[in-house]
Amino acid sequence: MKKIFSITIALCVVFSLTICASADFSPLSNPNIESTSGYISKTGNGSIEIHFRVIAGETMVTLGASSIDLYKSNGSYVTTLYSTNYDNMLGSDTIRYSSSVSYQGVSGQSYYAVITFYADSGSVSSTTTYTTASVTA
Amino acid sequence: MRKKYSPDSRDYSKYDAMTTQELERILDHYFLFPDEIKDKDLMVHIMEVLTERDREVIDANISNSNASWVDFLKAHPNIARADQNSSEQGKILEVSAWKKVSSRRLLHRIAGIAAVFLCILIGGTITAYAAGIDLFQVFAYWTDDTFCLRPAVVENIEEQLSEQLQPLYHELKSFDSMPLIPTYLPDNYTLKSIDSFRDSAGVEVFCQFVGENGSLTIDYILNGSEEAIPQFEKDIGDPETIDINGICIYIFSNEKKYIAVWVDRKIEASIIANSKGELIRIIESLK
16 A cells, blocks of 8 residues: 555655646747847947847737947947946837937957846846847947 | 742852851851841741751661662572561661651651740840840640730738738838738727837838737838848747748747837838737738
């Protein structure tokens, strides 16, 4: 009797682990964000603009870019632009959001950006990154 | 002497004096002449001259061959004895052999003339196309005894569109080139928003539909910049591909969403749907 009980418990444990594993069958996919893009344009005198766009699967409570890391084309870090300092980096109650932020760089210097996108449905939030091509300011 | 072909009394006698090679060269280059200086009568005249010369050469060869054959038999008496029994048959064979040579030459001539006419036809087609008559937009239609070209029936996509897709169609219609657009959308979806965005990376037309299973979006990026390439999230595994009207459409999933992406000329498009079945049915309706 004891043996049957032990086997039943063991089977229950294995079964519940299987369910947990199947619920997380694709850990690399993103539950909210579907498509992203970004690019840098130069606006003259060393100034650049970083443009970004994100599309979610459903209307999000918050959607946009939470931060933008700026690098020189040789890979050296320059700065990070945070959404807390720019009120146009995040939108609300939308399925698609696009915007741009400016940065005063050095004329003749090449830059690229790593944009961190953020989506929050109210119950689930997620992030993903997008790396732009280099552009000379 | 052959009667000269000159219905409008033009004198082509100088071509009679030309060598066969010269005449053939003129004939070969005839189709390259500009329309305004083309002289069909001259071409017919040259062809007549050449045909007559061919006939003369064949006749001469037949008579010469008889003489040569007699010489040959004198030199080879064994063959001459065998030939005595079948001299009549031999003559028939010789003549038919020369007829074969003659018909082969004639075939070459006909093939040459056919090539000239084919070139004139192709040249004429190009001219017609330049004149605004698009012969490639017609269907050739023929029966046993008639042939005609009929204009191709242009599909009226607007009439085939699901009602919810009409605003998207009218938004896209304003652009230079109309991209592939789905004509079907499940009935349970209603249009929530349609917006156009313009910046230095191109023009984007984004459409959101809402249904009982969630949102469905259709996105077009027209003349997009190579520097702003959209990146899609996806589950593990290779995308599937479907060919619609010669365009490769990539299909993959991302969690509970199914995404189709394709490029048609300089237009990148994507549809994000809630099930694979509905997505495939939508992209199969692309027109």
